Amino acid sequence: MIFLKRQLPLAITFFMGTAFALQYYIPHPVSEDAITNVSKWMQIISGFALLLGIASLFHVHAVKIQRQVPGWGYSLVLYVAMLGTIAVGFWAHGETKVNGAQTGFGWMYDYTMVPLQGTMFSILAFFIASAAYRAFRARSREASVLLAAAVMVMMGRVPLGQFLAPWTWDVTQWLLNVLNSAVRRAILIGVSMGSVALSLKIILGIERSYLGGGKDQ
Amino acid sequence: MIVASILLLLLTGGAALAAPPSLVPPEGFRVLDTPNDAGKSLSLVWKASPADNKDRKVEVWAVESPSADFKKVAEYPANTRYVKPGDFPWWSRPVGQGDHYVKLSSSKAFPIEDGRSYAVKLLVREGDQEVWSDVSQAASYPDRFNTAQVNNLIFALAFTGILLASIAAARRNPHVHLRRIAGLDAVEEAIGRSTEMGRPILYLTGSGGMSDVSTIAATVILGEVAKKVAHYDTTLKVPHRDPIVMAVCQEVMKEAYVQAGRPDAYKEDSNFFITDDQFSYTAAVDGIMLREKPAANFFMGSYFAESLLLTETGAGTGAIQIAGTDSDHQLPFFVTTCDYTLIGEELYAASAYLSREPVLVGTLRGQDFGKAFIMGVLVFGTALATVGVVVQTEIFHYVLDLFKDFK
Numbered sequence: 001m002i003f004l005k006r007q008l009p010l011a012i013t014f015f016m017g018t019a020f021a022l023q024y025y026i027p028h029p030v031s032e033d034a035i036t037n038v039s040k041w042m043q044i045i046s047g048f049a050l051l052l053g054i055a056s057l058f059h060v061h062a063v064k065i066q067r068q069v070p071g072w073g074y075s076l077v078l079y080v081a082m083l084g085t086i087a088v089g090f091w092a093h094g095e096t097k098v099n100g101a102q103t104g105f106g107w108m109y110d111y112t113m114v115p116l117q118g119t120m121f122s123i124l125a126f127f128i129a130s131a132a133y134r135a136f137r138a139r140s141r142e143a144s145v146l147l148a149a150a151v152m153v154m155m156g157r158v159p160l161g162q163f164l165a166p167w168t169w170d171v172t173q174w175l176l177n178v179l180n181s182a183v184r185r186a187i188l189i190g191v192s193m194g195s196v197a198l199s200l201k202i203i204l205g206i207e208r209s210y211l212g213g214g215k216d217q
Numbered sequence: 218m219i220v221a222s223i224l225l226l227l228l229t230g231g232a233a234l235a236a237p238p239s240l241v242p243p244e245g246f247r248v249l250d251t252p253n254d255a256g257k258s259l260s261l262v263w264k265a266s267p268a269d270n271k272d273r274k275v276e277v278w279a280v281e282s283p284s285a286d287f288k289k290v291a292e293y294p295a296n297t298r299y300v301k302p303g304d305f306p307w308w309s310r311p312v313g314q315g316d317h318y319v320k321l322s323s324s325k326a327f328p329i330e331d332g333r334s335y336a337v338k339l340l341v342r343e344g345d346q347e348v349w350s351d352v353s354q355a356a357s358y359p360d361r362f363n364t365a366q367v368n369n370l371i372f373a374l375a376f377t378g379i380l381l382a383s384i385a386a387a388r389r390n391p392h393v394h395l396r397r398i399a400g401l402d403a404v405e406e407a408i409g410r411s412t413e414m415g416r417p418i419l420y421l422t423g424s425g426g427m428s429d430v431s432t433i434a435a436t437v438i439l440g441e442v443a444k445k446v447a448h449y450d451t452t453l454k455v456p457h458r459d460p461i462v463m464a465v466c467q468e469v470m471k472e473a474y475v476q477a478g479r480p481d482a483y484k485e486d487s488n489f490f491i492t493d494d495q496f497s498y499t500a501a502v503d504g505i506m507l508r509e510k511p512a513a514n515f516f517m518g519s520y521f522a523e524s525l526l527l528t529e530t531g532a533g534t535g536a537i538q539i540a541g542t543d544s545d546h547q548l549p550f551f552v553t554t555c556d557y558t559l560i561g562e563e564l565y566a567a568s569a570y571l572s573r574e575p576v577l578v579g580t581l582r583g584q585d586f587g588k589a590f591i592m593g594v595l596v597f598g599t600a601l602a603t604v605g606v607v608v609q610t611e612i613f614h615y616v617l618d619l620f621k622d623f624k
Contacts, residue, residue, distance in 0.1 A: 021373070025366050027255045028359045042428070046461065053460030053490030060489045071508050120496035124522060127529040134532075135553040184545055187561045189591055191543045194562030195430045196373075197584045200380055202433065206576055209440045209568065210433050210465060 010205045017203030057082075149175055240341050240348040241266075243275070245316075248337040248353040252311055253366075256331040256359030257323040262312035263339065263350070269295040276340040277319065279327060287338065290327040293319065295341065302611065306618045309364040314611070331357050365623035380583035387579025395578065400539050400557030401570045407513035407537045408445050416512035417452035418442075419505065421527070422466060423518020423542070424495065426459050431543045434564050435517035436462070436469050438541070441571040442515065443470045447477035455488045456505065458498050463488050499523040503530040516540040516555070517564065520547045528554035541567060594620050 020038070023031045061075035088104045096106030136147045155161030156172025201207035246263040261277060273295035278287040300318045305311065312318050321337070323329035335357075339350040387393055411418045420439055425432040439455065446453045453470070457463035467488045474483035491501045503526065506514070514531040516524070516538070524547040531538050532554045540551035541559030551558045559567060562584070569577035598617055605613040 025363050025370055026361060027253055027363050028361050029255050032255055046426075046459075049460040049464070050493075051460075052464060053457070053493075056460070056463060056486075056488075056490040057492075060486050063486070074504070116500075117494075117496045120500055120526065121522065124526060127525050131525060131529050131532075131550065131553045187545050187548070189588065190560075190562035191545070191565075193584045193587045193591070194565035195543070196376065197380060197580050197587075198430050198434060198565045200377055201577070201580055204381075206384065206580070207437065207568065209572075210436045210469065 006208075006211065009211055010208065014203055014205060017199070021199075021203070240273075240343060240346045242348050242350045243317075243339050243341060246339055246350040246353060248335070248355040249311060250355055250358050251320055252309055253360050253363040256357050257329050259321045259329060259335060259337065259355055259357055260311055261317075261319040261321060261337060261339070263317045264313075265299060265316050266295075270343075271296055273341065273343040275317075276342060277321065277337065278340055279321070279335055279337045281327075281333075281335060287336075288327070289340075290321065290324075291319070295343075302614055303621065306365050306368070306621065306623050307615055308367070308618075309623075329357050331359060333357075368619050369622055376583075376587050379586050380580055383583035383586065384576050384579035387575040387582065391575035391578070393575070393578045393582060395570060395573075395581065398559065398563055398566070398570055400541065400559045400563065401567055403537070403539055403557045404442060404571070405445060407515075407539060408442070408449055408451060410537055411512035412449040412451045414512045417454050417509055418446060418513045418515070419502075419511040419531075419536075420453060420455045420515040421502065421517065422455065422457065422462055423516070423520055424458055424498075424523065425462075425519040427461050427465060429519055431517075431519045431564060432459075432462055434567065435541070436465055437568040438515075438517050438564075438571065439466055440469045440473045441568065443473035444477045447474045447479040447482055450479070450482055452484075453487050454505070454509075454511070456498070456502055457488060457490050458493050458495075460490050463490050495521065495523055496526075499526045502527055506530050506534050506536070510534050511536050514538045516542070516551065517559075517567075518542065519544045520551075525550040525554065531555075 016038075020035065023035055057078075061078055064072045064075040065079070085105075085108060088108055092098075092103035092105035094105070095103055096109060097103060102110070132150075135143070136150060137143065152168055153172050153175060155165055156168040156170075162169055198207065202210070243263040244266065246261070249260050249262065251258040251260040271294045275293050275295050276289050277291040277293075279290050280287045298317050298319050300310070300312055300314050300316055302314065304318070321327070321329070329335065333356055334354050336352050336354045338352045341348050341350070408418060420442060422432055422435040422439065423429070427433065443453060455463075455466055455470070457466070467485070470487060471480075471483055474480050491498050505511070506527075507530065511531075511534070514528075514536045516528060517540070520527075520542055521544070524542075524544070528538060528540065528551060538555040539557045539559075540555040541564040542548065542551060543561050543564055545561065548558065548560060552560075566581055566584075569581055598620055601613040601616055605611065605617075
């Protein structure tokens, strides 16, 4: 059992990790085909894994409805919406349009999913305003510097700001191209090194907690 | 007499004066198998000439079999397709810098098969004049190793060696200093606060799949958080966008509870799937935040536009929020709305920091050596490139190429 739960996954991780790290240096079509095939396998596994997800979703909300926990009505809405969408999808044979005419499935997508997604995305504008208000309160020296930089960048980026103070364009460009880029690159270098180090730890079996359990199991 | 003189001038001297300099065939023209490729392409190289100009055209004529007729497959102005610094490293450059290089890839018009020999010649045309080059032949083959990336491989192996040496050193001397990471120190505080308030803890693993390093880091941190949660007997909720990540997190949490000596406290439905759709997931998690009012929210892994929608809602509920991401474009939103943010590599360092295992801590020292090397190369490379520009020499490219990433 320990072989199946621990040694075999580590051996597969080591083999696949090493193989696909070396794949980067091999331009041969065999190498290209290998990565294409593995990508396809990952898609197939993801497809099957989706069943796990759907089972989890049904189970969690069924329990909520059964026990009538606070907010169980939302779970009922989810069940009705999901089963309704599946039924309409089957009825329309999965097509959103037939001979140019919109099917019920297409109507559901265009008139429920798209507006709902648009609504969620549009909320972002209001959230940015409230987050900016919180961030730009000059409560400390660092926050004051942030506020000054933000005001400068806003001035340099909007036509009115450039009309009132044309020099803000140059200052904005300097802030973005020098200070911002330098910090961003520093973060990216750190991320890259950390990413490579974590990948090596996983390939070599040093980091194995993602398999569940401690190092000595 | 005058007419005779004019005619004589036109026929002899005048004609000689009016004629453009005669075209010469491209010097050093040859066709070769494209180096470091997957096959099905040929490379054409020839020397640059001072007479190259935009009005002079170079036509590529090729033939698939000796019995067939040559056909035109490409045409370029003569003053283009030069090899520039950065196109090839000096150790795998097929032609001198400043000379012409054209890659002829397989196409519908001119399919190239591996292992088959093709004859290619150039036609140089300017005005009414034209001249053919010699015919050159070559076959295309796929390569088994990209020699242009040999420097990359050497650095990768060297970094692996440094990491292993650092781990060995950390095993001998486990007292490695780790700088304080406030976000990770606050994990205990956040869990304690949730316990005191009797509210759940919400843990998100980001929008990436299990192939994302940041998601793996998020699952590793989840294990450490779950151990502490098990001790405190608090409710931990982990909504997911990816069923595979959910399955992994279930195993990680189960083992964490076993290690904490509280296997009975583990609930199978702590990890649950919502949807893989970005904004549907965001709406559902925002709903959980508003209805159940978790006292602590963890946002680990990679995020996109949903980051602010999640964290701003969490901030509105008064939860203590700890984020950790390598998505640099989302960092400003996390920093603004969360109490603590693990920036970039701190996310990867979290498992070492929380567990304090010498083997994991050793890798952090290895990373620091790697960063010190990169910083040294940046300073050294900038100095060399600057001196090269000032004294107008390209000799430093022999050194600078060693640190470049070539495809």
